[in-house]
Amino acid sequence: MKKNAVGRGERTRPGTTVPRPAPPEPAALAAKVRTMAPSMTRSMQRVAEAVAEDPAACAALTVTALAERTGTSEATVVRTARLLGYPGYRDLRLALAGLAAQQASGAAPSLTTDITVDDPMAEVLAKLTRDERQTLTDTAGALDLGQVEAAVAALAAAPRIDLYGVGASSLVAQDLAQKLLRIGKVTHAHTDPHLAVTGAVQLRAGDVAVAITHSGSTVDVVEPLRAAFDHGATTVAITGRPDGGVTRWADHVLTTSTARESELRPAAMSSRTGQLLVVDCLFVGVAQRTYDTAAPALRASYEALAHRHPSREPR
Template identity: 30%
Template sequence: MNFSTNQVYPRIRMTMPSLTNTEKRIAEFFLTPRTMRKEVTINAVADRLGVSTSLIVKLAKKLGYDGFKELKAELLMVENEKQYLPDQKLNRDDDCAQIVQKVLNNSLNSLQEVLSFSNVPKIEKAARMVINARKMSLFAVGGTSVIAEDFHHKLLRIGIHTYVPKDYHMMIMTASLMSSDDVILVISHSGQTIDLIDAVNEAKKSGAAVVAITNNYNSKLTSLADCAIFAPASPEPILGKNGTARLVKIALVDCLFATVANLCPDKTQIAIDKTGIATSRLHK
């Protein structure tokens, strides 16, 4: 499946955090599988949701479309794909086999979406920032901390040293000591986490460049970043932001890592050989 049609579903999901409650209700309707059909009119949607047609048009424009007609066409185009499988939610009576199928299908959908998303120029830009940085730090909190640690481990294998502060105070102090030659990578699903925003503001004061990986188009983090890489994922609490969201971010970090490694192949090979020899005795 190819979401080349402006990536309508990830676009809706990534705009949702900045919407009003009523706008979110309309957006959730558009995200519900098979609700959009050729005969559906804007008046029918407005009546069903108890909102005005003007609010639906306003939301469509917030999503980057000319109006309801263009948004409807994009939704229909994706749903008419033969391989289209909508994201699925857990039901209380699901057995293990159903749960496994839903988790894996949703994971495949998310990776297909991010593959079609326009992140390639941003990943290449971020990779060059990583290579040219004097010092690099990785900022993340909560569930995304493991992604930062994973990236730190990968980069160390190819000879790039990074620092992962463990708490807010360490992030702020690290940020205050940066310079215009330094880079931070910030990973945040919401792009609104106060600890991270404070640290990014401090880093910007020091002149450091900021790379962000986030799900939120309109977040504070996005506005502060010199390079924002978007990781679309469902807001659903179990299969979404605590499931596929992490998978998508790890995949994007892997893309960034591989690009960095490929931009300096000789240095990468030397470092891989050294670190491989050093750790080989641990795998007897």
């Protein structure tokens, strides 16, 4: 049984062996490389970058030939294939052939071009738009809808919801918090790590804690989620690293994708796009499940805000 799909009385603790998920579809390979590359060794990164940038050429190579092309070893190539989600190199080659065919037909995009310091604003806008669109598409493809539905069900029923995030992820946590508050859900977005842990130890069964961390290893986010887990709350991780430490303490893992990081496009920019898509899905799902109470609460919040900003009448 998967760690992040267990029942409330059957939580799988760290160290339990879980089944390997199905290999990613060919079109999702480039996104998988972008997501996993930062956590790879440099030699594994060379293999991953090679297969993502030229899938057609790499699909024709044996494991020995690809190792020679990337200046690595056969063992490194096999480890990279497995880290990307494939049982072995043969399965990776099949995915590469499929991706190459899709790119040749225009059904799958190639990796985007980095923004350069000399790009005119029109080109910057075009590249950002292309990258944002691709990040949304990749995130939608990477999400396990069963996990999303389970997280929505837990949030809809929760008497209290705590959210954890720092840096750019804290903005996403605050965005979800204000949305949930407007439909009557008791929600706290913690940005102070001490208050986050203090609040986490007060959570109980039925409450929900949500950690948002692209790296999956931010200590100030992982620690309160662990405390919430230990005290019986349902835990959710929104992360770009499904192998990150945060998932050890998550009942439900929602994986986001990211565009390739560059000098003028840091990871915080691209990761935020995928995170916002996920939290919007969670909010809409909760609003749907609690519509009888959510709709009146939304109307009340609109009316309250309208009184603070009345329309100006002509003199």
